Amino acid sequence: MRGDVGHVLLGLLQWRPRSGYEIKQLVDRSTRFFWAVSYGQIYPELRRLEKEGLVEAESDPVGARRRTRYRLTEAGRTELRAWLLEPRAGYELRDEGLLKLMLCDALEADEALAVLRTFLADREAVLERLYEIREQSAPILRERPFPSLALEYGIEQHEWIVEWLRGAERRLERREAVR
Amino acid sequence: MRGDVGHVLLGLLQWRPRSGYEIKQLVDRSTRFFWAVSYGQIYPELRRLEKEGLVEAESDPVGARRRTRYRLTEAGRTELRAWLLEPRAGYELRDEGLLKLMLCDALEADEALAVLRTFLADREAVLERLYEIREQSAPILRERPFPSLALEYGIEQHEWIVEWLRGAERRLERREAVR
DNA sequence: ACAAACATGTAAAGGGTTACATGATTGG
DNA sequence: CCAATCATGTAACCCTTTACATGTTTGT
Numbered sequence: 001m002r003g004d005v006g007h008v009l010l011g012l013l014q015w016r017p018r019s020g021y022e023i024k025q026l027v028d029r030s031t032r033f034f035w036a037v038s039y040g041q042i043y044p045e046l047r048r049l050e051k052e053g054l055v056e057a058e059s060d061p062v063g064a065r066r067r068t069r070y071r072l073t074e075a076g077r078t079e080l081r082a083w084l085l086e087p088r089a090g091y092e093l094r095d096e097g098l099l100k101l102m103l104c105d106a107l108e109a110d111e112a113l114a115v116l117r118t119f120l121a122d123r124e125a126v127l128e129r130l131y132e133i134r135e136q137s138a139p140i141l142r143e144r145p146f147p148s149l150a151l152e153y154g155i156e157q158h159e160w161i162v163e164w165l166r167g168a169e170r171r172l173e174r175r176e177a178v179r
Numbered sequence: 180m181r182g183d184v185g186h187v188l189l190g191l192l193q194w195r196p197r198s199g200y201e202i203k204q205l206v207d208r209s210t211r212f213f214w215a216v217s218y219g220q221i222y223p224e225l226r227r228l229e230k231e232g233l234v235e236a237e238s239d240p241v242g243a244r245r246r247t248r249y250r251l252t253e254a255g256r257t258e259l260r261a262w263l264l265e266p267r268a269g270y271e272l273r274d275e276g277l278l279k280l281m282l283c284d285a286l287e288a289d290e291a292l293a294v295l296r297t298f299l300a301d302r303e304a305v306l307e308r309l310y311e312i313r314e315q316s317a318p319i320l321r322e323r324p325f326p327s328l329a330l331e332y333g334i335e336q337h338e339w340i341v342e343w344l345r346g347a348e349r350r351l352e353r354r355e356a357v358r
Numbered sequence: 359a360c361a362a363a364c365a366t367g368t369a370a371a372g373g374g375t376t377a378c379a380t381g382a383t384t385g386g
Numbered sequence: 387c388c389a390a391t392c393a394t395g396t397a398a399c400c401c402t403t404t405a406c407a408t409g410t411t412t413g414t
Contacts, residue, residue, distance in 0.1 A: 003373060004275070004278075008278065011278075012282075014284060014285045019393070019394090020395090021392065021393050021394075022393095031278060031281065033272065034272045034273070034274040034278060035272075035273055035274065035278045036271070036374085037374095038374070039395075039396095040395090040396080041374070041375090042394095043394060043396085044395085044396085062382085062393090063383065064381090064383085065381080065382040065383060066382090066394080067392085067393065077285065080282070080285055081285055081286060083279075084279050084285065084290070085286075085290060085293065088297070089275050089276030089297050089300075089301040090275040090276075091274055091275065091301065091305070092215070092273040093212065093271070093272050093273075094214060094269065094271040094272075095214065095268075095271075096183070096267065097268030097269075097270065098214075098329055099190075099213060100262075101325060101328060101329055102209070102210065102328070103190035103191075103193065103259070103325065104263065104325040105323055105324065106190070106193045106259055107260060111260075111264060112325065114266075118266045118267070118268050119268045121268075122268040122270065144284055146281055146282065146284045146291070149280060149281070149347065150277055150280055153280075153347075156343065157343070164332065164335065168328065182400080182401060198365070198366090199365075199366065200365050200366075215402085216402095217402065217403060217404085218367075218403095219367090219402070219403065219404080220401085220402070221366095222367055222368090241410085242410070243410060243411085244364070244365065244409080244410040244411060245365075245366080245409095246364085246365065247366085
């Protein structure tokens, strides 16, 4: 198993069978904040997982519209658990806001402030989105301790980020030495 | 300008001319925590930036070992400033620790605890590395407010993360409802 | 002498996103 | 009837990492 799309899919199928479309919807309300997955990965990967016996396809059409839901097999659950227990926690970030902030020595003070505010606005928007998701998913989250834990982590971290950036904004506004 | 490697290079050349090798060393002590760049990108991109007149190459060999340092041109500085002021702050994260934590419903309580601890150990290691960098770069950082600000952001955020994960660890140890 | 660091580069492979294509169903 | 959503899929493109190649200088 090369990248980790496969494991993400196994993970998201642990609670109940889902179609590729349903998985994509779930991804966009959950992992996409720390692990994005696109259709271009989902459909081919589901077929690969099936070929390896880690999931089973069940046809479940709605009228004439076909729909294929995938169910985690025992082998799939074993593979999922093995991967979860591997002692690795890779981390990779592309943060354009922070990158630009670091390079602001090239700007005037008021321009740097604008850069910081863009950064801040971006994080505020993400935080708002996370609040929405928490509200909309409240019933499901009550039954799922770890998704719930991950969401709290995301929310509280973004709250911290927003507060920190607001503090930095105030310091810049007063033209204080940044450090 | 397609990806943003070019802008990162322009940004890192703002203080003084550097060779590709020197840029890579700088990247590995600075942006790599939120914007990684590899040799495979640096050397071709420097030549592209030169062809576009955004940097100037100056040959500066050490004995028979060639070395080419690149200097930001006025056009390059203009381009850098324009990019910094664009109101965009893209954000992309691949966080395997958080991903696994979210999927721990598939595990026993003690196994989930192990996943959390791997996650925690990883962040502690990054935090240690950031402390090292702060010490080693202290003299330079005193003269560079924004790199300094970005480093503080990174350190304080990782301190927050480590504390949060330790709290979650305690809750899991006591088998408390996670949320 | 030798290893480590300095210095530059390229090709292949890998991974991911985007854009497009196709068609059915539901709700207004 | 029309738009939005459901549902599946692919090919092209883009970017990045990895692995390798080559040669010099410095420090032990």
